[in-house]
Amino acid sequence: MLALANYSMKGPMQAIIAVVLLSLLSVWVAPVGILAGAIIALITLRINAGEGAKSLLWAVAVQIGANLMISGSYWPAVIAVMEYLLPVYVMAVVLRETNSLAQALQSGMLMIGAGLIAFHLMVGDTTNWWLTLFDQQLKPILDSSGVDFDAELIPGLAKSVTMLLSAFALVLWYSILLLGRWYQSVLYYPGQFQLDFHQLTLPQNTVYAAAAIAVAGLFFGQDVRLLYDLSGIAIAVLMFQGISVAHCLVKQKDASSAWLVGLYILLFLLPQMMLILATVGLLDNWIKFRGREEMQ
Structure with missing residues (x-):
């Protein structure tokens, strides 16, 4: 994939070709959209926002055209654009202008927060x-396929779907952006990505707001659904600072990378790890786990 990223940087035409191929392939293999978004982020960060916008428009055109030919519907393309492409481009523009991973993360939080509020206003x-x-939509498919499911669990799951999707979207968008930033570092500024990520520190006002929303959502979310949904975003934002702390401490202590592998395995298996890492990220603003010299 590094070779593809390097190829996309050889010129405007090569960049468009790389994005078009990845975007087209993602119609059949959805996770490939992650790479398309990362290449768009790389183009935006390395060249300029205009070239990034051109690559984004090509990716959108390919998505719409391919989905219309295959399924006759453009909705899968809309989902793909919102899942992998457009928000990542916006965050890449913010990162390019501010050179701050924290500001880019904050922009993602604001986009999803605005989307959540709009969704609640529209559907009630x-x-x-x-x-x-x-x-x-789903129940008829499950019934016709003979899939057995516990109907009593569905109402409980329905309460958490919006929050889970929102948190997942933020994690996905920011992870794609980080992949694009990593490409840029490996190709042009070796070692810089690690330094930048180890220094990821959210603005104090963002930390206070995220902490307040997360706590309020945990205690009052059952009565105020919007607050509950927003709390998932707040926890995800703080979690990234917690992950940054973990990476930095492993580097400082010259510890084995197996600690980080274990951390990600636990994060994948135990959703509670998000809350633990978010707490670490929150406390880091006062305890300074990473030390003063590392943050300078």
């Missing part, structure tokens, strides 16, 4: 909206 009761969608 989000739990009922998801239940209706399940009954009309």
Whole structure:
């Protein structure tokens, strides 16, 4: 993939070719969209926002055209654009202008927060909206396929779908952006990505707001669904600072990278690890786990 990233930097045409191929392939293999988004981020960061926008438009055109030919619907393309491409481009522009991973993360948080508020205003009761969608779209498919499921669990899951999707979107967008930044570092500034990520520190006002929303969501989220959904974003934002702390400490202590592998395995298996890492990220603003010299 580094070879593809390097190829995309050889000129405007090569960049467009790389994005078009990845975007087209992602229509059949969705995770490839991650690489398309990362290349768009790389183009934006390395060249300029205009060239990044051109590559984004080509990716969008390919997505729409391919999906219309295959399924006759453009909605899968809209989902792909919002999942891998457009938000990553916006965050890449912010990163290019500010040279701050924290500011880019904050921009992602604001985008999803605005989207959540709009979603709640449009549908009202989000739990009922998801239940209706399940009954009309998914349940007939499951019934016709003979898939056995516990119907009593569905209402409980419907309460958490919006929050989980929002947190997942932020994690996905920012991870794609970090991949693009890593490409840039490996190709042009070896070692710089590690230094930048180890110094990831959110602005104090963002930390206070995220902490307040996360705590309020945990205690009052059952009664105020929007607050509950926003708390997932707040926890995800603080989690990234916690992950930065973990990476930095492993480097400072010259510890084995197996510690980080174990951390990511636990994060994948135990959702509670998000809250633990978010707490570490929050406390880092006062305890300074990484030390003063590392942050300078």
